[in-house]
Each structure stands twice: as C-alpha cells, then as structure tokens.
Amino acid sequence: MPTEVSALCDWFGIDLPLFAFSHCRDVVAAVTNAGGFGVLGASSHTPQELEQELTWIDEQVHGRPYGVDIVVPHSLADGRSISRDELARQVPDAHKQFVRELLAERGVPAGPEELFVLDRVPDAATGEALLDVSFRHPIGLIANALGVPPPFMIERAKAAGVPVAALVGAKEHAVKQVQAGVDLLIAQGSEAGGHVGEVSTLVLVPEVIAAIRPIREVPVLAAGGIVTGRQMAAAVALGAAGAWTGSVWLTTEESETAPHTVRKLLAATSRDTVRSRSRTGKPCRQLRSGWTEAWDAADGPEALPMPLQSVLARRALARIDRLAETGNLGAQDLATYFVGQGVGLLNASRPVREVVREMAEDFLNAAERVRRSVAG
Amino acid sequence: MPTEVSALCDWFGIDLPLFAFSHCRDVVAAVTNAGGFGVLGASSHTPQELEQELTWIDEQVHGRPYGVDIVVPHSLADGRSISRDELARQVPDAHKQFVRELLAERGVPAGPEELFVLDRVPDAATGEALLDVSFRHPIGLIANALGVPPPFMIERAKAAGVPVAALVGAKEHAVKQVQAGVDLLIAQGSEAGGHVGEVSTLVLVPEVIAAIRPIREVPVLAAGGIVTGRQMAAAVALGAAGAWTGSVWLTTEESETAPHTVRKLLAATSRDTVRSRSRTGKPCRQLRSGWTEAWDAADGPEALPMPLQSVLARRALARIDRLAETGNLGAQDLATYFVGQGVGLLNASRPVREVVREMAEDFLNAAERVRRSVAG
Secondary structure (H helix, E strand, O other), rough: OOHHHHHHHHHHOOOOOOEEOOOOHHHHHHHHHHEEEEEEEEOOOOOHHHHHHHHHHHHHHHHEEEEEOOOOOOHHHOOOOOHHHHHHOOOOHHHHHHHHHHHOOOOOOOOOOOOOOOOOOOOOHHHHHHHHHHOOOOOOOOEEOOOOOHHHHHHHHHHHOOOEEEEEHHHHHHHHHHHOOOOOEEEEOOOEEEEEOOOEEEEEEEHHHHHOOOOOOOOOEEEEOOOOHHHHHHHHHHHEEEEEEEEEHHOOOOOOOOOHHHHHHHHHHHHHHEEEOOOOOOOEEEEOOOHHHHHHHOOOOOOOOOHHHHHHHHHHHHHHHHHHHHOOOOHHHHOEEEOHHHHHHHOOOOHHHHHHHHHHHHHHHHHHHHHHHHOO | OOOOOHHHHHHHHHOOOOOEEEEOHHHHHHHHHOOOEEEEEOOOOOOHHHHHHHHHHHHHHHOOOEEEEOOOOOOOHHOOOOOHHHHHHHHOOHHHHHHHHHHHOOOOOOOOOOOOOOOOOOOOHHHHHHHHHHHHHOOEEEEEEEOOHHHHHHHHHHHHHOEEEEEEEEEHHHHHHHOOOEEEEEEEOOOOOOOOOOOOHHHHHHHHHHHHHOOOOOOOOEEOOOOOOHHHHHHHHHOOOEEOOOHHHHHHOOOOOOOOHHHHHHOOHHHHHHEEEEOOOOOEEEEHHHHHHHHHOOOOOOOOOOOOOHHHHHHHHHEEEHHHOOOOOOHHHHHHOEHHHHHOOOOOOOHHHHHHHHHHOOOHHHHHHHHHHHHO
C-alpha cells in the first residue's frame, strides 16, 4: 500500500518529499535537479520577468518538476486599479515622518528618490498575465501566495492538469481551501518566515489533517521551522506527506540573498525572529531588527493595513539593505529579512545540492531512530 | 544498540516514553499505572499536603515509578522572607483598582475576603521542606519548576540516586542546566501551557540537542503542544528520548479541573490560547479570556514583575473560577487556565488509561508511517 509520502513523490515525480520555496531561480532549479521540488516565488515579478525566469529554469531542469507561487486577486472585479500616487496619498504624514526620522536617527541618508511609493501596484490583470505565462511552461504546481485561489485560477489549473496548492495557518482556512478545490495544502506553523498565524507546526499539521478529513482527502505538507531532515521525518510522523521549506535556502551559495543579510541570518539564533506587522501590515515573521523594534515599541505607531504599510516600508527597507552592504552601521541594525525560527539551525553557507543530500540523509536517520524506538 | 527511547524507558522503568505533569494525584497515579511516568506538580503545596499526596500515590502505584515537580529557591541565602502584607503593599493602588473595576464591570462581586494577598509566600525553608518530604518517598524523578536547580538540590538528589530534571525554553538555558548537573532536560516549546519562551517545539528540540552535545550527553524530552502519539513520534524523530505532557491530562475524567474549565478547554481551538504576563508577571500560555484581553489591551496596565502580578491575580482568578461554576456569565468570560495550543486537539473527556492507550497506539501507527515512507 502506498504511503502518503510515496503517493506524493509519485504524483510530483520527485525522489524526496521536499518542496523548496525561493525567489531565486538558481535555488529552484538546483533543488529540482537534486531530487526535490523547487517553487519560484514570483508574486512581485512582472509577466515579462516571469517568462524570462521560467525559460531559464526550463533550460536547467530538463523536464524535471518545478512550480510557481504567485498572488492572484480573488476576482477580476476586485481589479479596480488604484494608482501608485493615490496609495501614497493614503499614508498619513505622521507615519512618513516616523520613517524619515528613524532613518535619520540611525544615519541612513534618505537619498534622492521618492521613498513612499510602491514600484508596482498589484492588480488582477497582472495576476492573470502571470497565470498565462505560468501555464505556457511545463509547471508541475501552482500556488496562490495569499488566501483562497479564485475559481478561474482553479479552473485553468484543472484544465491544464496542474495541481493547485495553498498555504494555511489555521484549520478554518484549510477547510475553506479544500472546499474551494485546492489539490495540496501547506499547513504553515507560526514559526515560519513571512505571513504566519499563531499556531505552531507541531499542533497545526495534525489539526488541519483532522479538520479536512470529513471533506476530501487532500495531501498536506508541513511548513514552518523545517530546515533539517529530522524535522521532515517529524512532519511525516504528524501525518504530513512532505515538507515545504523556505528559510533554509536563503543562506545557500546559489541564493541571491545579499551578503550582509546572509551574515545576519547565519549569526541569528531562533530567538532573533519576530512576528511583526511592520513590513506589510499583516503579521510576518522576520529578523528582529532596529526597524521591527521601532514599530513594535509600546510608543511606536500602529502599523497600517495592507498594502499601505508596504508603501511605507518597501523602498525604505530596500535603501536600508543597499546601505547595509556598504558598511553603514545604522542600516545594518535596521535591516531585516523574512525568515523563520529555523534560522537558529543555519550556521554555514553551502551549495543547494549538499543541503538536499544532508536533509535526505538526516531524514533517513531520523526514520531509523523512530523505527528502532518501537522495535521493542 | 539501545535507542535514546529504550534507554530512557529502561532508566525510568516505563513502557512508554510519556511523562505526564499534573497537579492532580489521581492523574499522576493513573498515568504511572498505565505504563507512563506521572509527575506531581507540587510547587504550591505545603510540606504536609505533599506528604499526604505522596503517601496516597505510593498506595496506588505499588512501586511503579513517579516523580515530583517543585520550586526550590536557588540558595538558602535567598530566603530573606518577605511578609504577605509587605508584598501586598508593593502592588500599586492603580493596579488594584484596575482589577476591582474589571470584576465590577463584568458583574463579579468582590466578596468579603481580602482580594490582593498571596495565601502563601514561597520561601527557601518551604522549598527545603518539600525536598525533605519528596526524598522520604520512592520518587523516580525530581524536577525544579523554574530556573536552574540549586546545588544543594542536585547534591541531595545524587545522594538519593534520584535523577534531576529541568525545563528549558531556549538553548542558552539548556547549556546552563547541563553545566549545573541536571540529568534530564525538558525542551519546552512556545506552544506549551504555562511559562514558555518564544521558540516552537519543532525548532527548539533539535536546537537544544545540538547545543548540549559538546558538554554532556543528557536525554531530552520534548514538551509543548504534545497531546497525541503522532506528536510523540515526531518528538522522537527530532532526536528527543520521549515526551513531557501537561494539557492533555486536564480534561481527563480523573483530573480535578473544575467542570466549567473543562467545558471551556474542550470547546477551545488551538487559536484560543495566548502568551500573556497577566497571571504571574512572566509570559505564560493560557486560555485567552476577558482577563487576558483586558491586561493585554493596548491601553491596559503593564503587568507587574513576579511575584507581584500573582498578588493581583491569584485570589481574583480563584474567585472568578468559583463564580464561573455558579453560572455567572461575566466570571465565565474572565476565567482562564494554563494550557498549551494542543488544547485544539482535545475534544472529549476520557479516562487517563484510555488516553495513554490511544497515545501508545497512535505512536506506533505514526512510527509505522515513518518507516514505510522510507521503505522505498
């Protein structure tokens, strides 16, 4: 009888039940070529950029499986586009002043360009164009980065024979996703990097599996804190079919993560991350830094709702990152990065292939440890 | 070759690597008699009460192994005793007024007795008397509920041949505990009930194991969120020798948990707990309630340091619990209880023996699932 794990591996054509989310095409291709499943995080790409990245990946992986993770707004009717200028005007002056003063206090010059504007405003037309590009390539999975995928996305994916995945941080969301028709759930615990809920992976995974069972059998990947093979084995013990990972790839040699950020990640312990609304307006786990502490202080301003907090934060943090690379100490203190608590287990920069091989070995060893623990 | 798990079971004389912390002697004895290891939480007992409880347990378990968890202040020199009245005077009037108003607003009459006083002030003499009582009984483990056990506790335990356990929520604390000479570490993740750190069980367990390895080989139990056998198997996959549990016993038939609290626990989801300083002054995971929300509100008062917050909270919450049982709706809304996120997986009140048997079966099934996932 096939297990959840072997069924997943057969379905996706992979050797190891390891999904790797990365914004970096090199990581995606390297994980796929090492026997896992790379997923390109492309929610801030233009359709042209995505086309270029997927073409490159196709050349590298020679038919091996990979996927795409994008944001598609729920309905085309949501696409009343709002201009960059209008969004910028909605941000209170006091908030802009807070950011200007924070940068000035830490010796981070503001630079010539406008600080409080999004380079690109997400809209439904772009979401659909990203779908068009994705389906022109031989993708093996499409994930919607935020919320329930819209019906037209699920229909197009079904027509193309491409499974649809969705991330959930609470069992109630899992139920809605399964009812909407997704094929693969990623139960992401509060220890994960990026947008996260409150429930830890160890509790969320069995809770989600139990909640969806009465509706439909959908494989569940565990996400949140997983950077080793023993944690993958723990995920399987919990009933997951495999693991969805992100943070572990940030410090690999193939990753485009900036050198200062890599140093900060490698030095961080598991207690150096924080769940903060200071980047996007929703609770997001990231490195604790001067930026998150200023916003999260008792006397700090209330973070704005999505997408207004991003108008405040995105260019400011990009500028902070650029200056951190030049050795600006204030910028180095303010710099943050989306990462999970697993960062505490990352201590060296290594090639992707080596990380995958080590995770596979560690997974086998952990499975053997579990087997022997009940062998009597 | 023995595994960590079989070595632990041999060492403690148990069939299943399952440790059960409970304030209720019935639960302790029932877990021990079912093949696990019961641990009596006795940090608020008097020596006389502890003597009585342990005598009762001895009669029930017929030589089967159990343990005791108490608080022993770090040195007898710390024992400058402070009177109940002096402690009560250190609590600001504004804080007392906040509690009085909170109760009045919710229709909870304050009652005739003084509200802001501890029934008992912890001191070193009591800690030592609890040790004396404990060592007169055939205990198989002694745990220090908070911080590094004092040297005289470790020495007495070694002389008596009783292993000493300690709870840790961060790898730095684990290193200190091992250096101090503890025999068993409990790595407790942030999803646990009671005093907890920030790091989840899935990350903390491998992190603690890696951190102590260079110092001394000490078995590690995983704690935090564990209420099922599949989570025990996950703990073993992570490298733990077993599991330390608490929340799962609160809703058992043998537990003395008050009926209204049991109903609240059974109805709670994993998102109904909160890490709040509102009960003891240190971050403690418990049911989210009118009490925790009032304290944790943006305009709520800052919680006081230990033990002053307990002066404010202990009798008030005891009164709230009593009135909740009588059907007082305001009291029912305010009532809270220390519990971990695993509460979301508890849906029925059952006998301890049945819970242990089900955890054992679920553990075996999960181990089999892991084995087959790598069987190729």
